[in-house]
Amino acid sequence: MSAFVPAGAERVNVFVVGDVHLFKHYFEGDAVFARLRRYYDNQQYRFEVPPGEFSEVRSFLADHGYGLVVVEAVPEFTVVVRQYTRHPENIFKASVTHRGADGYNFFLMTDREAVEEAVRDGAVRLARTTLDHPF
Numbered sequence: 001m002s003a004f005v006p007a008g009a010e011r012v013n014v015f016v017v018g019d020v021h022l023f024k025h026y027f028e029g030d031a032v033f034a035r036l037r038r039y040y041d042n043q044q045y046r047f048e049v050p051p052g053e054f055s056e057v058r059s060f061l062a063d064h065g066y067g068l069v070v071v072e073a074v075p076e077f078t079v080v081v082r083q084y085t086r087h088p089e090n091i092f093k094a095s096v097t098h099r100g101a102d103g104y105n106f107f108l109m110t111d112r113e114a115v116e117e118a119v120r121d122g123a124v125r126l127a128r129t130t131l132d133h134p135f
Contacts, residue, residue, distance in 0.1 A: 009067035017135050021049040022096045024110050032064050075133045079123035081105050088121030099134040
């Protein structure tokens with residue numbers, strides 16, 4: 001994972017998927033959200049920041065008590081559920097993105113706690129399968 005998170009800063013995991021930095025977080029204060037609004041996808045409930053603007057967003061959020069950490073180990077944050085079966089409760093809310101492939105739904109979770117919760121509720125860690133991650 002890449003980034004220095006200042007002491008006292010709230011850590012926010014960021015995932016590079018395709019050509020965009022994705023993260024999902026509730027930021028306190030209207031001023032912070034107002035500055036990030038143009039990156040917010042209100043259909044997916046996440047922020048999508050182009051690579052050329054990421055450093056500026058990271059710096060802005062650091063000044064407001066948030067440490068953005070780029071997660072390079074994407075498979076460690078991915079869980080799998082067979083398509084057309086019961087999904088763990090809140091898996092969509094706790095995932096940054098999801099994709100379907102090969103009869104499975106893959107969910108990239110926001111953090112390790114979300115991964116653990118999804119596994120407790122019936123999802124399987126990608127690492128425990130023979131599947132490749134689609135992100």
